[in-house]
Amino acid sequence: MAALTTSKMRVLIIEDEPLAADKLEKHLHEYDATIQVTAKLASVATSVTWLQENALPDLILLDIHLADGLCFDIFRQVEVKCPVIFCTAYDQYALRAFQLHSIDYLLKPVQYSRLEQSLQKMKEMQELRPLAPAEQQINEIVNIIKNKGDNYKTRFMVKLGTRIRAIKVDEIAYFHSQSKLNLLVTKDGHQYPVDYSLDELVTMLDPFLFFHVNRNLIIHIDAAKEIHPYFKGRLKLTLEPPIEEEVVISSQKTPLFKAWLDQ
Missing domain, CATH: 2.40.50.1020 (LytTr DNA-binding domain)
Structure with a gap:
């Protein structure tokens, strides 16, 4: 089983479905038992507060639709410069965003094999080049959503x-x-x-x-x-x-x- 070889990795899970959040935590520990899940949050508001009061994690696993709105509202209120892996049931966002830039966009239900690939991909990207700031990744997807429904070339x-x-x-x-x-x-x-x-x-x-x-x-x-x-x-x-x-x-x-x- 492949695992990140760095010091203990700290992961923040932002997911409004408790069972889905627990499953992600289980997959993380299956990948590497030393991974520390710093918190499991369910809303934009609690996520903003947590990020303002705590040091940034090494990775965020992030659902797009949260209890009180879209996750992109988090990044309008607080600066985040750590890697992000999106976990979403909404492929209309993921399909287009995947063709741009980010670590990965996992469609629910998230399978262990896919999360393992994403974590390994993050490791390889970190070895080859610095990751794009999460804020840049988010802005790209926000623009996608804003433009959804706009006219594409005919x-x-x-x-x-x-x-x-x-x-x-x-x-x-x-x-x-x-x-x-x-x-x-x-x-x-x-x-x-x-x-x-x-x-x-x-x-x-x-x-x-x-x-x-x-x-x-x-x-x-x-x-x-x-x-x-x-x-x-x-x-x-x-x-x-x-x-x-x-x-x-x-x-x-x-x-x-x-x-x-x-x-």
């Missing part, structure tokens, strides 16, 4: 020789980055260069229609022709129209990808 203008053509998003199979060129690929197999990076496209596309598979690929939900189990909890995709490279969903993204397909 068409893209592409060059066709000397002409310009408008392609509706429901005609698009996927966006593919190849040889430093970003391509829009239609469902009938035609390819057109686009001037946007894939990171820019993620912010323009409806997350209920498009999924950011990896750094080179964003697919439309209709493009996933076949899905096959792959090694180490990953998934292998067959796309329509076909693509030359092997398309694999990482083990971290697999639960969100399944939830996205099943929406």
